[in-house]
Amino acid sequence: MTYIFNSDDALQAVLVHIDHRDKMGNESFKKFKSYIEKRGYKRVSNQEPFVGDQYAEYVTPTGDHIEINAPHMSFDLNIDYQTAAFMKTFNTRQQQQKIEKRNTEAAQF
Template sequence: MGKTRRWLCVALAMVPMMAQAGPGPFGLSVGETTMEEARTELSGKTSLQSKGTNKWSNGPMLSSAGAGLGLDGLQEALFIFDQENTLTSVVLSLHKNRYEDMRKMLGNQYPLIDEQAPFVGNKIATFREEGVTIEAKSPHMSFTMTLSYLSEDFSRQYQLAKEREQQEKAQRESSQL
């Protein structure tokens, strides 16, 4: 086998390893990674705990205190799965001083679709890639920021549930009058 042909075989064999995964932190792809794959990927890096069932996705949740995941200031990582055990959302809690770093890193990877960055007040940067919304939120009166990776399905289920909760609350209040 000639050198060129051998090089081509090696290059083609590496294509699956080089393929870019969908959006998500720690080598996980929101909307693609299964719970078993997430456990396998993360178990050598951090300790995972079961957090029950998510009320919006009706799927299991896993959490980590963040140690071993290689992200400075990470206080907690919550991995939310759907009923089919596919990763549907990841919510990272970090110290608020990481907001500008996170916003810059995300801006280098994903298209920015919206940003609110007042001098004083809540800061929010929203990015979107391959059906996943990535939000960096830094509330003004908090020491913690969140970095969320949300699939379209999870976002839709969350919005529907919140609207339903608001309607139920309005009906309860109305019945009191």
């Protein structure tokens, strides 16, 4: 489990990695998904093929995101909770890094 805080020590994200090999088997994705859906969060994306990666994304009333990801042929299950403020900061930094990379590459050309 990884906790991410901002500079004011406010919790911004929780990243959970579960190895469900021995405990829950193939039902773990559905189990955690049902826990989230019982909270009434709005589902914005869902992918549950019979064979393949399973993924679901939810948004809370405050705009926070919850993602569940169970890669195919893996015993991993990832559940990520990210506040809207964290997502905004993260996306802004990613864009800045892309611009800096392009500028660096252009300067070397």
